[in-house]
Each structure stands twice: as structure tokens, then as C-alpha cells.
Amino acid sequence: MTTRQAQVLVVGGGATGAGVAWDAALRGYQTVLVERVDLAQGTSGRFHGLLHSGGRYVVKDRPAAVECIQENGILRRVAAATIEDTGGLFVSTPEDDVAYGDEFLTGCAAAGVPVSEITTTQALRREPRINPAIRRAFEVPDASIDAWKLTQALAAGIAEHGGTVLTYHEVVDLRRDGEDVAGAQVRDTRTGEESEIEAAFVINAAGAWAGRIAALAGIDDVTIVPGRGIMIALNHRLVNTVVNRCTMPADGDILVPIRTVSVIGTTDVAARDPDDVSVAQEEVDAMLRSGEVLVPGLREARALRVWAGVRPLFRDARATGSDRDISRAHALLDHAARDGVGRFVTITGGKLTTYRLMAQQAVDAMVRQLGDERPCRTAERPLPGSENGDYYAVDTRLHAHETDVTRDPLVCECEMIPRGRLERALRETGTVNLDDIRRVLRLGMGPCQGGFCTFRAAGILHEVDRLDAAAASHSLLAFLQERWRGTWPILHGDQLRQARLDDWIYQGVLDAEHLPEAGVARA
Numbered sequence: 001m002t003t004r005q006a007q008v009l010v011v012g013g014g015a016t017g018a019g020v021a022w023d024a025a026l027r028g029y030q031t032v033l034v035e036r037v038d039l040a041q042g043t044s045g046r047f048h049g050l051l052h053s054g055g056r057y058v059v060k061d062r063p064a065a066v067e068c069i070q071e072n073g074i075l076r077r078v079a080a081a082t083i084e085d086t087g088g089l090f091v092s093t094p095e096d097d098v099a100y101g102d103e104f105l106t107g108c109a110a111a112g113v114p115v116s117e118i119t120t121t122q123a124l125r126r127e128p129r130i131n132p133a134i135r136r137a138f139e140v141p142d143a144s145i146d147a148w149k150l151t152q153a154l155a156a157g158i159a160e161h162g163g164t165v166l167t168y169h170e171v172v173d174l175r176r177d178g179e180d181v182a183g184a185q186v187r188d189t190r191t192g193e194e195s196e197i198e199a200a201f202v203i204n205a206a207g208a209w210a211g212r213i214a215a216l217a218g219i220d221d222v223t224i225v226p227g228r229g230i231m232i233a234l235n236h237r238l239v240n241t242v243v244n245r246c247t248m249p250a251d252g253d254i255l256v257p258i259r260t261v262s263v264i265g266t267t268d269v270a271a272r273d274p275d276d277v278s279v280a281q282e283e284v285d286a287m288l289r290s291g292e293v294l295v296p297g298l299r300e301a302r303a304l305r306v307w308a309g310v311r312p313l314f315r316d317a318r319a320t321g322s323d324r325d326i327s328r329a330h331a332l333l334d335h336a337a338r339d340g341v342g343r344f345v346t347i348t349g350g351k352l353t354t355y356r357l358m359a360q361q362a363v364d365a366m367v368r369q370l371g372d373e374r375p376c377r378t379a380e381r382p383l384p385g386s387e388n389g390d391y392y393a394v395d396t397r398l399h400a401h402e403t404d405v406t407r408d409p410l411v412c413e414c415e416m417i418p419r420g421r422l423e424r425a426l427r428e429t430g431t432v433n434l435d436d437i438r439r440v441l442r443l444g445m446g447p448c449q450g451g452f453c454t455f456r457a458a459g460i461l462h463e464v465d466r467l468d469a470a471a472a473s474h475s476l477l478a479f480l481q482e483r484w485r486g487t488w489p490i491l492h493g494d495q496l497r498q499a500r501l502d503d504w505i506y507q508g509v510l511d512a513e514h515l516p517e518a519g520v521a522r523a
């Protein structure tokens, strides 16, 4: 069994874990990050896409609102390339109490969330598709944030500072040295090979799975209650601004423009298992009904895909009471003080918007335990790619493509991915998995849901990476299978027609069912 050495081992490659590893690497610690699948394949890649201004929490949870607006400002400086500055609107629909708007204004003032009330005419001019019967409207600095771009930028920063990111590596056990945690046993989930990582400190950032990681260190009472929520992507930008209902947080009350689509969400249902990302048909219907209140006619828009993510809600087993002790804020557990287990902390819960703050608190706790003095620098240091402070825009890719339409043909028209960019991503990531490429480039995430790009990309995989035909076919089928999971629960109308066309391409023309997949199990 091979053994690696690290000063800091971080478990979990979502936004929090990648943020922790970036913070530790920037403070000069030799850092290894392990993720059991790909980066942001847990909750971070299954969230709603909103960089909160804090507006959503100003009445219900003011400390959370303060954290959000502060982190919103910091991320706009250090992670600009991962953000689209859409702005945000809170609108009182006919179903909302207009008086809530006054509480909202008071809450924004108290939390420091910049807000201005505009006339409903101004709001409708800005977003003509929202409910014409809205009665009040407020502007706030909400934005759209790309979690895949963010975690990849964090990974690039970790590598630049001498750290290592091991994706497809699962922690299967934690090593103890007396009262301290001293490293982990990990398994390569693609080859099954096991290895050891010896570490002076371990930070558990495994989100909804954090309780399981703590249990590997013999700490059995870190209870994370998984709160499952669904989101539905609609095939174009119904709005260009994040639009929230101006009311207490509820289901289906936010519409977020993300790249070429808009996403309505979300719900919150207690799940038994963090790996349960199933979607119930009733939830889809309820979500579309709620969306209709924000944008009349939303139900008629083409729904492209539905997916679920799982919130890590920490229940403090040491507190009295039950549900009141389930926190929506983040939780930092210093296991030396809490459980007498040294060199080990857990950071979980919170929001993607607050990942940097969570990371800072976790690494500060480590630094204290180690008796070091190394200040956090993540609030000032831009991530790789964000140095010039430019946000991305919906037309960034179109603009780049139009500078030379002849030289670099598009592989994916929906997401404007040229062949050269795909080849570069294949080289840089070293992956042969089209789903990994989806997370890097958004391949197959537009209106055709992979209908026209998957076979082209698989062909390029074969040609460029010299994957043999069987392995390229396997990659193609696994990708189609993954796309299908999110499409079938919302199949109706135009999307059903698109699915039939995709089916004809793959079954009728390519006979995908019978492609050779020598030696590889079908997904």
C-alpha cells in the first residue's frame, strides 16, 4: 500500500472542502484534498446557483443575512470570474403580504444589505415576464454563481501552492494515533486500489456526509439531517435577474438565470440518506405551480431537467430539544475541545455563498490547535482566473466564438463549446468521463440535453485521447444515462419531442444499445 504525507488532509471536494484546502495551501501548509467522486458532485454541484445578497434571510435569520452580504462582497472581489452579476429583485406577488416589504426594508437596513424600492413599472420594464400584478419591488445585489467554475478555480489555486487534489478517492477509514487523528485510508473508486495518507491534521468538510467521516474517528454523535430540495431548469432565460418572492422563505420562490437557462427552486424535505437525490412527481408539479406565481406561463415553458440536492443540516446531539436544534447556519466542531479527539475538526452546514468564511473558521481552528500564527488571506487573494475582476456574462462564449467562426467548429451549440476548448479540457483534466467534462464546460446542459453533442464529444474522446471504441462507447452511454435521469421526470410537451428526437439519433441512427463496450459494465 502506498503512503502519502500531508500536513493537512481535507475530506470532501465541494465548495467548502475546496475552500478549506485553498485557505490552508495559501497559509503555506502542504495540503491534500480528497473527494470520493468529482469536484462539486455533492450538494455544491446540485444547488440553486444563487450568490445570496442576504435578502432572503433579513427577516428570518439576520446573522445569516449579515454573513451573506459580507461574503457576497468578498467573492465579487476574489472570485469574479465565477459570478454573473445579474442583480436581484424581491417582488410582492398578489399572493404575498405587501406589509412584509416594510419588514424586509428594515431587515436589509439592519443587516447591511443594500436595497432600493423601485416602482412596479420599473421592475416590469426590467423583467417583462414577471407577474404583471406585483405590488412592490426591491433591488438587491443577488447574483448567479457557477459552483463548478468555483471549485475548479480553487483546485487550480491549491495546485499552484503545491497542494494535491485527489478526485475519485474515498476516505474509507481514519487513522488514530492515541488521542489524535493522524491521517486516512483512501480507496481509488475507479481502480479499487487503497492507499494511506499520513497527515498532521484532518479537516472534515464532507457536507451531508460529515457525520459518517466523524464516525470513522470514533465520534458517533455528529448528526447531519439531510434536507432534500429539487430544482427545475427551464430552457431559456425567462428572467435576466434573480427574482425572489418578497415573503418568508418558502418552496419554489426563487427563479435564477444561470447561463442559457433559468432555474426555479427549491423545496426542503427531510431525507433519510444524503445519497437520496430522488425526485417525486408531486414535487415537480408543486414547483411548477409555485413558479407560475412569479412568472405566469412558466408551466408552459420547456422544462429541461429536474434534479435534487441535499442540505447538510447539523443537529447538535448535545443540545436539548429536537428540531429547534437543527441549525441552518454552519457548524464548526473542534473535536479536541468537544470530544477529546485532537488534530481533527468538522465544518458543515451553511450555504455555498458562505463557503469562504466557513473555510476560514475551520483553518483558524486548526491553526489554534497547532499553536501556529498564520493569518487567512483568502479574502484578499483572487482565485486563478479572477485576477482582472471581470464577471462572466451570458454572451461571453458567443462573443469568443464570433471572433473566428471558421477555425474552431462548435461541438455543443447550446453551450457554445468549440472543439479546441473541449480538447483542452480533456488534456487538462486527463479524464475520459464525459460527465466530468460536463462539469467543466457544461457540455450537454442546454436545450437538447446532449442530443447533438454527446456523440461528437465521444468521437473526439476516441480520436484525441486514443480511447478505444469500446471505452468511448461506454463513456457515451454512461453520459446519456446520466442525462436521462434528470429528464424523464419532466417529460412532456416540447421536451418530450426533443427526447424522442434524441432517442432516434442514438437508437435509430447509432444503434447505441448495441455499441461494443468490451469489459466495461453498462451504467
Ligand SMILES: Cc1cc2nc3c(=O)[nH]c(=O)nc-3n(C[C@H](O)[C@H](O)[C@H](O)COP(=O)(O)OP(=O)(O)OC[C@H]3O[C@@H](n4cnc5c(N)ncnc54)[C@H](O)[C@@H]3O)c2cc1C
Residues within 6 Å of the ligand: 011, 012, 013, 014, 015, 016, 017, 034, 035, 036, 037, 038, 039, 040, 041, 042, 043, 044, 045, 046, 047, 048, 049, 050, 051, 052, 169, 170, 171, 172, 205, 206, 207, 208, 209, 213, 227, 228, 229, 230, 231, 266, 267, 308, 309, 310, 311, 312, 348, 349, 350, 351, 352, 353, 354
Ligand atoms: C436544493 C438546494 C439549493 C441550494 N441553493 C443554494 C443557493 O442558491 N445558494 C447558496 O449559497 N447555497 C445553496 N444551497 C446550500 C449549498 O449548496 C450547500 O450548503 C453547499 O453546497 C455545501 O457545500 P459542501 O462543500 O459543504 O458540501 P458538498 O458540496 O456536498 O461537498 C461534500 C463532499 O464530500 C464528499 N464526500 C462524502 N463522503 C466522502 C468520503 N468518504 N471521502 C471523500 N469525499 C467524500 C462528497 O462526495 C461531496 O462532494 C443549496 C442547497 C440545496 C440542497
